[in-house]
Amino acid sequence: MVLPLENPSKSYWIEAAESKLRDFRSTAELPTEVDIVIVGSGYTGATTAYWLHKYTAKGKGPSPKILMLEARDICGGATGRNGGQLRPHAYSRYPKWCERFGPDGALALIKHEMAHLSAFKELVAEEGIAEEVCFKLGETFDAAMSDEAWKRLKGAYEAMKRDHGANGDVVRECRLIEDPAAAEEFTQMKGCIGAVIHPAGQIWPYKFIHALLRIVLDTGKLNLQAHTPVTAVSERGADGWITVTTARGVVRTKAVVHATNRWASHLLPEFTKVIYQNRATLAAIKAPEGFIKHTGAQHWDDIVNNYHLQLPPPYNTIIVGGAKQVLCHKPLSHMRSDEEDKIIDGVADFLRTWPASDIVGWEEKEPTELALPTKEGGNWTGTESSSIDSFPFVGSVSNRPGHFIAAGFSGHGMPRILLSSAHITPLVLAFLKLDTSPPALVAAYPSLPEPFAVSIERIELAQKIDAAARLEESVKSSLESAKKTFCNDARSRSTASPDDTN
Ligand SMILES: Cc1cc2nc3c(=O)[nH]c(=O)nc-3n(C[C@H](O)[C@H](O)[C@H](O)COP(=O)(O)OP(=O)(O)OC[C@H]3O[C@@H](n4cnc5c(N)ncnc54)[C@H](O)[C@@H]3O)c2cc1C
Numbered sequence: 001m002v003l004p005l006e007n008p009s010k011s012y013w014i015e016a017a018e019s020k021l022r023d024f025r026s027t028a029e030l031p032t033e034v035d036i037v038i039v040g041s042g043y044t045g046a047t048t049a050y051w052l053h054k055y056t057a058k059g060k061g062p063s064p065k066i067l068m069l070e071a072r073d074i075c076g077g078a079t080g081r082n083g084g085q086l087r088p089h090a091y092s093r094y095p096k097w098c099e100r101f102g103p104d105g106a107l108a109l110i111k112h113e114m115a116h117l118s119a120f121k122e123l124v125a126e127e128g129i130a131e132e133v134c135f136k137l138g139e140t141f142d143a144a145m146s147d148e149a150w151k152r153l154k155g156a157y158e159a160m161k162r163d164h165g166a167n168g169d170v171v172r173e174c175r176l177i178e179d180p181a182a183a184e185e186f187t188q189m190k191g192c193i194g195a196v197i198h199p200a201g202q203i204w205p206y207k208f209i210h211a212l213l214r215i216v217l218d219t220g221k222l223n224l225q226a227h228t229p230v231t232a233v234s235e236r237g238a239d240g241w242i243t244v245t246t247a248r249g250v251v252r253t254k255a256v257v258h259a260t261n262r263w264a265s266h267l268l269p270e271f272t273k274v275i276y277q278n279r280a281t282l283a284a285i286k287a288p289e290g291f292i293k294h295t296g297a298q299h300w301d302d303i304v305n306n307y308h309l310q311l312p313p314p315y316n317t318i319i320v321g322g323a324k325q326v327l328c329h330k331p332l333s334h335m336r337s338d339e340e341d342k343i344i345d346g347v348a349d350f351l352r353t354w355p356a357s358d359i360v361g362w363e364e365k366e367p368t369e370l371a372l373p374t375k376e377g378g379n380w381t382g383t384e385s386s387s388i389d390s391f392p393f394v395g396s397v398s399n400r401p402g403h404f405i406a407a408g409f410s411g412h413g414m415p416r417i418l419l420s421s422a423h424i425t426p427l428v429l430a431f432l433k434l435d436t437s438p439p440a441l442v443a444a445y446p447s448l449p450e451p452f453a454v455s456i457e458r459i460e461l462a463q464k465i466d467a468a469a470r471l472e473e474s475v476k477s478s479l480e481s482a483k484k485t486f487c488n489d490a491r492s493r494s495t496a497s498p499d500d501t502n
Contacts, residue, residue, distance in 0.1 A: 002266045002277075003229050004071045008340035009380040011081040012284035013206040014073070016315065016375040021210050022073045026223040030249050034223070035064035035432060037244050037253040039230045039267065042079035043417045044406045045070075045259035046209040049216045051425035054439035056221075061435035066222045067253070068213075069246060071229035071263075075209040078261055078413070081340070081382030083282055083321045084309055085295055086120060086201035087140050088113035088415040091174045092153060094160040101451065103163040108449050110160075110170050113415040115445045117201055120418065122441055124208075127215060133208040134311055140200035141296040143183065143192040146486065149299040150194045154178075157196050174198040188360045189298055202295050202309045205414065233267050236402040255428050257404045258397070259421075262338075262385035264407040268397060274462040275393070275408040277383045279337040281344055282321035283351035284377040289316045291362075298358065300486045303328055303478060306354065317377065320354055323347045324481070325492035331478040336471060340381050346494050348379040353491055384411040388465045394420045395454035396427055404428050405454060416452075423448040 014022070036052065038045045045068055056063045070076070090110060097106035117137060124130040144150035154176060161171050175197050177183040183195040216222045225248075233256055234243040241252045258264055265271040292310035299305045306322035326346045327334050333344050355362040387393065387408035397403035404424050409416050422442045429436045481487060 002263050002338075003231070004077060004263055005338065005341050006072070008072070008076065008081070008382070009343055010378065011380045011382065012317065012319070012375070012378055013084070013204060014076065014080045016317075017204065017207050017210065018375070019074075019207070019210045021213060021224070023226045024074055025225050026217070030225060030228070030246065030251055031065070031067060031223055033252045034067040035253065036066045036255045036257065036428060037251060038066060038068045038257045038259055039233075039244075040077070040259035040261065041068055041070035041074045041209070041213070041224070041226075042077045042259065042261060043205060043209055043413055044261070044409075044421055045257070046075070046212045047418050047421040048257050048259060048406070048425060049222055050212045051422050051439075051442070052428070053216045053219055053221055054441065055425050055429055055436045056434065057439070058437045059435035063219075063221050064429070064432060064434055066216075067251060068222060068224045069228045069230050069244070070224075070226050072227065074213065074224065074226050075206050078382050078384060079209055080206040081282070081380060082205055082414070083307055084202055084205055084319050085140075085307060086116065086203055086414045087295060088116060088198075088200065089412070090114060090170065090198035091157045091160050091196065092142060094156050098159065098163065105450065107164060107170060108446065109451065112419060112446050112449045114170060114173065114199070116415040116418055117199055119441070119445055120201055120203070123418070126441060127211070129208070129211045133211055134204040134315070135201065135208070136203075136312065137199065137201045139197050139294055141187045141195045141197050141294055143187040143189040143296060143298045144194045145189070145191060145298050146300045147193070148301050152302060153196050153299065154194065184360060186294070187296055188293060189296070190358055190360050192298070200295055203414070204311070230267060233403070235400060242402050254432055255402045255404065257406070257424065257428060259406060261407050261409070262383050264385070264405060268400075268403070268405065270459055270463070271393070271407070273467045274388050274459060275385050276388070276467070277336060277338050278386050278411070279334040279339060279344075279381050280321060280384050280411055281323055281327075281334070281347050281379065281381045282319060283348065283379040285318045285320065285352065285355060286377055287316055287318045287355070289313050291316075292318060292359075297322075300325075301481055301484065303481045304484075304487060306358070318355065320351055323350050325487045325489075326350045326494075328478045328481040328487055329493065331475040335474055335478075338383055340383050343379050343381055349494060350491050351379060357491065386410050387462075388467060388470065389458070389462045391451040392416065392420065393454045393458075394423060394448055394452040396431075398454055398456040398459060402431065419445050420448060420452060
């Protein structure tokens with residue numbers, strides 16, 4: 001049984017947003033019959049509802065009746081607990097993706113992610129919500145904090161340049177800063193020895209989702225229900241209906257969209273071990289206005305990193321995540337962990353001292369206390385959904401007519417989900433034989449990358465991967481990183497003991 005825990009640790013994003021939709025229920029009772037049930041109210045569920053509205057806004061036929069069921073408070077899962085980074089893999093995954101899918105396949109994946117920057121820009125402009133959701137585009141950096149990291153980051157950029165030419169449109173979006181002093185100045189990261197720069201965005205994900213849901217609620221097409229876990233969904237019956245069972249009663253529907261992230265396998269057991277959990281951790285720390293100039297990430301090896309951004313006024317909060325220098329000493333504290341109701345020993349202390357130890361020019365002062373998450377700051381955890389073959393599953397669920405899924409986006413959903421939900425929406429509407437007209441917003445964007453597509457073959461191959469061996473490998477790599485110098489200062493080792501793996 002993998003339903004979301006009811007009492008996750010408090011996240012700054014949720015506490016500080018103070019949204020009226022937090023515990024929202026459109027009606028006291030659930031409707032008995034609808035056209036579409038969306039399970040999950042995170043980024044995937046909310047953008048699917050939004051696209052359903054946009055695709056049917058100009059249609060001649062009736063609009064579908066949509067019901068969204070959420071186990072927790074609205075957007076209480078990964079989207080309400082993440083890093084806020086809309087940061088495409090512009091080059092860094094190129095070698096890995098090229099090895100699996102060839103130069104063009106790798107480029108298609110990168111272009112899909114990069115397209116999210118303009119897609120977000122257009123959407124928030126069209127809806128007039130850019131300021132409300134703290135949306136900002138700019139440049140981001142990967143800061144190399146070791147020779148090992150610089151070799152990997154620069155190597156990835158150069159491999160892409162070699163295959164696609166210096167003037168390739170994606171290659172032109174990236175640039176290197178090779179001079180350490182210039183890299184430190186741009187990144188504001190003490191000890192940075194080189195950096196790769198590329199376009200990216202930042203957003204308050206929870207506010208974005210609540211704004212989209214408010215827009216769809218205002219149309220009258222959506223019934224939204226917080227604190228309503230779905231415990232079972234049936235196959236489609238001969239009469240065309242699917243039965244959705246919840247703790248608050250049963251609903252009949254013609255289609256179900258599984259926007260359930262790590263918890264997908266609770267309702268679709270074929271995804272057990274295929275989509276699984278890892279826990280990540282972040283903190284919010286108040287800073288002087290405009291102190292951090294760019295979003296970014298620090299890298300020591302391919303496991304150890306931190307990433308951060310700063311929110312605009314009046315919030316002026318730094319959101320920093322990673323803390324891998326601490327986590328790599330205790331891999332099982334986060335790998336395959338669902339314990340979102342607990343913070344991880346040593347992380348709050350590590351992150352509250354991070355600005356003073358890692359940012360150039362941070363004025364020494366008593367570090368903020370992070371133990372108690374409030375709207376002023378704090379440290380929290382969240383469950384990321386990982387996919388065993390590294391890519392999300394987006395499309396019709398094989399062998400289950402009327403069921404659609406978009407899940408398994410790992411710790412990297414922001415530059416992938418908006419256009420993935422735009423892909424499944426017309427599939428759902430076509431299944432229901434509803435009249436649709438594609439919104440101008442999605443017309444220009446690349447189609448779904450091949451590796452995201454759902455098929456029986458892909459699911460069966462994924463099920464055959466030895467998940468236990470994968471975990472063992474990851475634990476081993478993590479403990480190798482734990483031996484390196486950069487994981488052995490007092491801050492990183494404060495809670496680790498030599499044979500401590502969990
Ligand atoms: C700590 C952390 C940091 C991250 N940082 C970043 C980042 O900076 N950039 C980035 O790109 N990505 C980041 N990610 C990943 C990103 O947040 C996710 O990929 C994305 O939010 C997934 O959205 P979702 O809607 O699919 O899942 P969620 O937001 O998890 O939504 C799924 C919802 O479904 C509900 N649900 C599940 N099962 C049921 C059920 N049976 N009945 C009813 N409801 C159910 C859950 O309660 C949940 O609210 C991070 C993730 C975490 C956890």
